[in-house]
Each structure stands twice: as C-alpha cells, then as structure tokens.
Amino acid sequence: MAAMRIGILGSGSVGQTLADKLLTLGHEVTLGSRSEANPTGTAWAEAAGPHGHNGTFADTAEFGELVINATLGAVALAALEAAGAKALAGKVLVDVCNPLVFAADGTVTLDPVNDDSMGERIQRAFPDTRVVKALNTLSAPVMVDPTRVPGRHQLFVAGEDAGAKREVTALLESFGWPAADIVDLGGIQAARGLEMLMPFWLSMMRHHGHTDFNYAFQVAG
Amino acid sequence: MAAMRIGILGSGSVGQTLADKLLTLGHEVTLGSRSEANPTGTAWAEAAGPHGHNGTFADTAEFGELVINATLGAVALAALEAAGAKALAGKVLVDVCNPLVFAADGTVTLDPVNDDSMGERIQRAFPDTRVVKALNTLSAPVMVDPTRVPGRHQLFVAGEDAGAKREVTALLESFGWPAADIVDLGGIQAARGLEMLMPFWLSMMRHHGHTDFNYAFQVAG
Numbered sequence: 264m265a266a267m268r269i270g271i272l273g274s275g276s277v278g279q280t281l282a283d284k285l286l287t288l289g290h291e292v293t294l295g296s297r298s299e300a301n302p303t304g305t306a307w308a309e310a311a312g313p314h315g316h317n318g319t320f321a322d323t324a325e326f327g328e329l330v331i332n333a334t335l336g337a338v339a340l341a342a343l344e345a346a347g348a349k350a351l352a353g354k355v356l357v358d359v360c361n362p363l364v365f366a367a368d369g370t371v372t373l374d375p376v377n378d379d380s381m382g383e384r385i386q387r388a389f390p391d392t393r394v395v396k397a398l399n400t401l402s403a404p405v406m407v408d409p410t411r412v413p414g415r416h417q418l419f420v421a422g423e424d425a426g427a428k429r430e431v432t433a434l435l436e437s438f439g440w441p442a443a444d445i446v447d448l449g450g451i452q453a454a455r456g457l458e459m460l461m462p463f464w465l466s467m468m469r470h471h472g473h474t475d476f477n478y479a480f481q482v483a484g
Numbered sequence: 485m486a487a488m489r490i491g492i493l494g495s496g497s498v499g500q501t502l503a504d505k506l507l508t509l510g511h512e513v514t515l516g517s518r519s520e521a522n523p524t525g526t527a528w529a530e531a532a533g534p535h536g537h538n539g540t541f542a543d544t545a546e547f548g549e550l551v552i553n554a555t556l557g558a559v560a561l562a563a564l565e566a567a568g569a570k571a572l573a574g575k576v577l578v579d580v581c582n583p584l585v586f587a588a589d590g591t592v593t594l595d596p597v598n599d600d601s602m603g604e605r606i607q608r609a610f611p612d613t614r615v616v617k618a619l620n621t622l623s624a625p626v627m628v629d630p631t632r633v634p635g636r637h638q639l640f641v642a643g644e645d646a647g648a649k650r651e652v653t654a655l656l657e658s659f660g661w662p663a664a665d666i667v668d669l670g671g672i673q674a675a676r677g678l679e680m681l682m683p684f685w686l687s688m689m690r691h692h693g694h695t696d697f698n699y700a701f702q703v704a705g
Contacts, residue, residue, distance in 0.1 A: 370673070376598045378591070416702040421687075448687045452591070456684030463677030466642075466669045467701070475704035480688070481637040483696035 264437045266290050270327025272320055272342050273334035274304040277359060277403045281331060282307065284407035286315055288437055295323025297345065324350035329357070329430065336362030336381050336458075337374075340388060352391040355427045357434075358382050358454070359398045361461050371465055373458060382421065382454025393427035395420055396454040397435065400464065402474035409439050409477075416477035417444045421453035485658045487511050491548025493541055493563050494555035495525040498580060498624045502552060503528065505628035507536055509658055516544025518566065545571035550578070550651065557583030557602050557679075558595075561609060573612040576648045578655075579603050579675070580619045582682050592686055594679060603642065603675025614648035616641055617675040618656065621685065623695035630660050630698075637698035638665045642674035 266289045271278045274296045282292045293316040296304040304317035316326070324330055324346035334342045339360045343351070362381045364372045375384060382396035397420045398406050405411050418440055420428050432445050448457070468474055487510045492499045495517045503513045514537040517525040525538035537547070545551055545567035555563045560581045564572070583602045585593045596605060603617035618641045619627050626632050639661055641649050653666050669678070681699075689695055 370599070372598045377593045412702045412704050414702045446688075446691060448691055453684075453687045456682075456687045459680040459683050461677075462680055463674075466674045466677045467667075470667060470669060471703055473704070476701050479700045479702040480697055481633045481635045481700045482692055483633050483694070 264288070264433050267328045268293075268326055270295060270323035270325075270330045272323055272330065272332050272346060274301055274307060274317070275333065275335070277406075278331075278333035279303075279307055280403035280407055281333060281359075282311070282315065284438060286311060290314070292316070293318050293323045293326040295320045295342075295346070297342070320345040321347055321350060324354075327354065329355045329434070331357045331359060332385070333359050336360040337364070339381055340384060343385060343389065348389055348391065351389055353393070355393045355395060355424075355430050356385070356389070357398065357431055358385055358394055358396050361399050361458055363461060371462065373461060376459060377455070380452075380454040380458045382451050382458070386423065386451045393422065393424040394451060395422035395424070395427050395431045396451060396457055397421075397431050399457055400460050401477050405475060405477055407438050409444075411475050412477045414479060415441070415444055416479035417446055419446050419448050419453075419457055421448045421457060422451050485509070485654050489514075489547055489549045491516060491544035491546075491551045493544055493551065493553050493567060495522055495528060495538070496554065496556070498627075499552075499554035500524075500528055501624035501628055502554060502580075503532070503536065505659060507532060511535070513537070514539050514544045514547040516541045516563075516567070518563070541566040542568055542571065545575075548575065550576045550655070552578045552580060553606070554580050557581040558585070560602055561605060564606060564610065569610055569612065572610055574614070576614045576616060576645075576651050577606070577610070578619065578652055579606055579615055579617050582620050582679055584682060592683065594682060597680060598676070601673075601675040601679045603672050603679070607644065607672045614643065614645040615672060616643035616645070616648050616652045617672060617678055618642075618652050620678055621681050622698050626696060626698055628659050630665075632696045633698045635700065636662070636665055637700040638667055640667050640669050640674075640678055642669045642678060643672050 268291045272295045274294045291314045308317035386394040489512045493516045495515045512535045529538035607615040
C-alpha cells in the first residue's frame with residue numbers, strides 16, 4: 264500500500280495506537296483533537312518524529328487523504344461537524360467508534376442502538392463521505408497486531424461504497440490481517456449488529472480478564 | 485445424565501428440534517403449545533412414540549422437571565404466564581428465546597434491548613424459577629449437533645443460580661458440546677449481550693447463505 268496522508272480524529276488510546284502503527288508503515292499522520300493545544304496530541308506529535316503531527320479536527324480532516332474516526336461515540340458527530348463536511352467530502356472515513364453510555368452502577372448501554380447506529384448516523388450526516396464501519400469489534404492493540412491473538416480470527420467491514428471497503432481492506436491487510444479474515448457484511452446498516460456486539464464483548468472481557476481475544480467463526484462447508 | 489421429564493414450551497422448529505434430540509437421549513418430553521389441539525404438537529407427539537407427548541403450556545410446565553422456553557420472544561411472557569408460576573417454581577428454565585421484531589421492510593430489531601433482555605424479564609417475572617439463558621446464539625440444528633460446524637466453537641450460559649447453570653451445562657454436554665466450549669458469562673444481565681448478538685448473527689447468515697456457523701474465539705495466553 265502506497266504511503267498516504269492519514270487523519271485520525273480522536274487522540275485517545277485508540278487514535279494513538281492506530282497513529283503509531285500507521286507511522287511504522289510509512290504513512291504521514293495527523294492526530295486530531297478538539298484543540299490544537301490538546302496535551303495528549305501535542306505530546307504524541309513531539310514523540311512521533313517528522314511524519315507525525317497534531318491539530319484540530321478541522322486540520323486533521325483537511326490533511327487526511329483517508330480519515331479515521333477514533334473518537335468516543337458520544338462525541339463523534341460533534342467532532343465530525345468540527346472536522347467539516349467539505350473537508351470530508353469524497354474521502355474514505357473509517358468509523359471505529361462505539362456509542363457506549365456508562366451508567367453510575369457500572370452497566371454499559373448503547374445510544375443509538377437497535378434501529379440505528381453511529382455508522383449510519385455518520386453516513387446520513389455526511390452523504391458525500393464514503394463511510395466504512397470497521398475495527399470497532401476488538402481492542403486497539405489487537406487492531407494493529409493480530410498476532411497478539413493466536414490462530415485465525417476475524418474483522419468485519421460494512422459500508423455503502425465497495426471501492427471504499429476495498430481501500431479499508433487493503434489498509435487492514437497492511438496491519439497484518441489476512442484478506443480471508445476480513446469479512447464484508449454489506450451496507451452500512453450492518454453497523455447496527457457490529458456496534459451491538461459490544462455488551463457481549465464486554466462480558467467476554469470480564470470472563471477472560473483481558474482484551475487479547477477476538478471472534479473466530481467456524482463455518483461449515 | 486440421568487433420564488428426566490423435560491417440558492418444552494413452544495412447538496416450532498426450535499422446540500421440535502430440541503424435543504427430538506432429548507428423546508434420542510432417553511428423556512421423556514412434553515412439547516407445549518397454547519392449545520392441546522395444536523396440530524404441530526399433536527403430529528409431533530404421534531410420531532414421537534411413547535416418550536413424547538404434547539400438551540398445553542400449563543401441562544408442559546407441570547410435566548417438566550426441567551423446562552425449556554423455545555417460544556418466540558414476542559410471546560414468551562404470555563406463554564410462561566399460561567404455564568404458571570406455581571408449576572415453574574424451583575425449576576430450571578432454559579431460556580432460548582430472542583425478542584425479534586420483524587419490520588415490513590425486512591429489518592429486524594429487538595424488544596427489549598440494551599437496558600433489558602428477555603432473560604432478565606423472565607427472571608424478574610418468575611423469581612422462584614432458576615432461569616438460565618442459553619442456546620439463543622445459534623441455529624437449532626447446530627444446538628443439538630455441534631459437529632455440523634467444524635472445529636471448536638462456543639456456547640454461552642448466563643444466570644443467577646450456579647447450580648442451575650451446572651445442570652444446563654450437563655444437558656449441553658449430553659448434546660455433544662465439550663465442557664470447555666460452554667462459557668459461563670455470569671449473571672442473567674449477560675442475556676442482554678447474548679440477545680444483542682442477533683443482528684450480527686443475521687448479517688453473518690446472509691453473508692454465508694446458511695446457518696451452519698458458530699461463534700468461536702481465539703484467546704491469548
């Protein structure tokens with residue numbers, strides 16, 4: 264895969280993990296936050312060397328030939344509005360977010376859920392952007408290093424634009440995912456099911472006591 | 485596992501598939517419907533031989549030392565009310581249902597979802613019954629014959645009563661599931677995540693074009 268300029272919205276652990284991996288693959292990366300003075304983004308860019316930058320959401324979307332939404336689901340639409348529809352138009356946007364809502368008693372729910380999803384909301388709000396839901400079903404360290412988990416295991420993509428899904432699949436292959444383990448679930452509505460995996464995934468995390476696990480379907484025939 | 489009297493609420497394909505398997509394992513089975521004259525239940529019992537019976541939901545709950553809810557989620561509580569709290573008191577109830585709602589445009593949603601589940605609703609409505617959520621994550625043919633799917637793959641149980649989960653685990657082992665592949669996800673609240681797998685499972689069914697697949701996990705360490 265040729266070196267690209269990639270913008271990552273969200274400077275939390277998911278955004279930083281993806282940014283570090285993309286730098287090692289030779290891409291130029293801007294990590295975006297609400298403010299250019301965000302200390303996490305600034306520190307990351309200082310440590311990242313000449314190909315790593317930080318900036319606002321708008322800077323990041325403008326910079327990226329491909330953009331990744333690694334913000335929290337609760338703030339994703341606001342971050343994308345700040346990024347700007349014009350800067351995102353025509354681009355592939357990889358939507359990694361899960362719309363988790365944390366209650367005081369420790370339970371986690373989703374909003375939206377069931378008859379809508381963040382993937383769909385983002386595609387509706389940015390109709391000129393080629394949204395691909397991906398990478399929301401596993402922990403960040405496993406996203407960029409599938410060998411943390413033994414054997415074969417799977418990733419999923421969903422979106423309306425076949426070309427965009429091919430680009431994202433190529434990016435995931437460059438992370439080390441075999442093409443045969445990247446499952447295309449169809450249009451962006453499949454983001455509902457992918458986001459609704461989270462409560463189960465959290466149960467599995469509690470069961471195993473860590474996040475180095477992943478879905479590995481067995482299929483007849 | 486010693487032969488038992490098992491009552492199955494719901495005479496659809498899931499109930500019949502489970503009933504057939506339980507007969508081959510030497511159990512005595514009553515398949516329950518709203519009406520004793522239900523033609524599906526009557527036909528099943530006629531073909532089943534001396535150890536297979538049909539009856540009302542109340543007959544079925546009374547008959548079973550262990551009871552399985554294989555009704556549709558939308559009618560499960562009504563079926564269990566008809567079965568009767570007294571007949572279900574103290575018994576293990578395996579809740580297999582998914583609360584699917586089919587829209588005219590082909591989309592499928594869940595009700596309840598997110599902050600509640602059928603497993604929890606049933607446990608709340610029948611506090612003296614030992615509810616175990618199980619078997620709702622795969623097709624009926626695979627439930628009773630794990631070898632339809634290659635390799636190792638997993639089932640999940642959730643419920644408040646550890647003894648009840650042990651009984652259900654023993655029943656699942658008698659179906660051919662290795663103990664190591666029956667994952668206890670904790671209390672009945674984990675039914676939320678298990679039921680919320682359905683939209684993803686339906687996407688996978690469309691992707692593969694059949695239902696002979698199942699969740700498997702790869703786990704580090």
